Amino acid sequence: MSDRYFVIDLSLFDLHTDKEKKRLKLQISQSIYVAEKYKIKDKLILTGVSEKTKNELAGYGIKQKTYSNLKEFLKGVDRKIFLVFDPNASDVFTEGDIESFDIFVIGGIVDTAKDEKKTTEYLSKIFEKQGLKFARKKVLLRGDIIGVPDRINMFLEMLFKIIYDKLPIEKAIYETQSRKIARWRLRKELKNFVEVRYENDKNVRIVRKEVFEKIKEWLNIEYKDFEKVAEEQGIKIV
Ligand SMILES: C[S@@+](CC[C@H](N)C(=O)[O-])C[C@H]1O[C@@H](n2cnc3c(N)ncnc32)[C@H](O)[C@@H]1O
Incomplete structure (x- = not known):
């Protein structure tokens, strides 16, 4: 070539x-x-x-x-x-x-x-x-x-x-x-892992900690990025 x-x-x-x-x-x-x-x-x-x-x-x-x-x-x-x-x-x-x-x-x-x-x-x-x-x-x-x-x-x-x-x-x-670009993708991705739980008389959107391990294999995120995005979207990490 x-x-x-x-x-x-x-x-x-x-x-x-x-x-x-x-x-x-x-x-x-x-x-x-x-x-x-x-x-x-x-x-x-x-x-x-x-x-x-x-x-x-x-x-x-x-x-x-x-x-x-x-x-x-x-x-x-x-x-x-x-x-x-x-x-x-x-x-x-x-x-x-x-x-x-x-x-x-x-x-x-x-x-x-x-x-x-x-x-x-x-x-x-x-x-x-x-x-x-x-x-x-x-x-x-x-x-x-x-x-x-x-x-x-x-x-x-x-x-x-x-x-x-x-x-x-x-x-x-x-x-x-960059972590900033990775977080943008995480914002789109996280909803695919959300489960709804009934807690204290209301529905709570949750995501399991293990999801972080899975996503970090291909997105350059740290746990604090995972926490930040979950918080932004009102999702509880369990
Ligand atoms: C900041 S981007 C500008 C993108 C511009 N806003 C658009 O939507 O056309 C600068 C350059 O990076 C390249 N680029 C960035 N992301 C790309 C992608 N996912 N696929 C192909 N080219 C990309 C393109 O050559 C683009 O012109």
């Missing part, structure tokens, strides 16, 4: 607020750090970078190779197909995809409290307008995007673990999952 490249596309950089841009720049520099750890710093590429954005990145100490658009980069490495990671895609990413693709594109997008679903899809439309052909796939953890690290640097680290450390997707997710 020819060299693999990992692209962060920053075509939507200017749609971010200043605060978001700062977080985005931080995530990019952390991505470079992770790529360095895997000795593939020169394989991490930034595309969709205008002169203005380039200066802004440089001011932050980011001197990674940039291209004004993805098409220009692809031309330079003589490649035509690539994979765009998109949480809203219909197709699901599998370990087999690392053999079928050698260019992996991640949206240079930072989410805030606003509803920003489908931003990566919007980015894909820009690629389509450039006449590019590509596949779009989502990464799932046991059937759901919730629980998959979505910060760019964490997402990339997960990908490097799958590709270079040969970890199964679930294990790579576990190793890069």
Whole structure:
């Protein structure tokens, strides 16, 4: 297989607020750090970078190779197909995809409290307008995007673990999952284990302690996360 490249596309950089841009720049520099750890710093590429954005990145100490658009980069490495990671895609990413693709594109997008679903899809439309052909796939953890690290640097680290450390997707997710992201998934998961008990003349929703042992095998949670989420949802641990 020819060299693999990992692209962060920053075509939507200017749609971010200043605060978001700062977080985005931080995530990019952390991505470079992770790529360095895997000795593939020169394989991490930034595309969709205008002169203005380039200066802004440089001011932050980011001197990674940039291209004004993805098409220009692809031309330079003589490649035509690539994979765009998109949480809203219909197709699901599998370990087999690392053999079928050698260019992996991640949206240079930072989410805030606003509803920003489908931003990566919007980015894909820009690629389509450039006449590019590509596949779009989502990464799932046991059937759901919730629980998959979505910060760019964490997402990339997960990908490097799958590709270079040969970890199964679930294990790579576990190793890069923050406790905050794990708690979000726990909030969805816990209701599947709730039982209702009749105590002191009323129905009480309970969850057994053993459930924690079961869930912690695949979610990066500590017991205090389990307690916190149960309390939030009015569930008693027995
Ligand atoms: C913070 S996410 C932005 C997601 C954006 N709000 C959306 O819904 O399209 C940044 C990037 O990480 C990648 N990403 C994060 N989670 C993903 C998932 N579960 N599947 C595929 N790509 C994901 C995508 O490339 C995405 O553009």
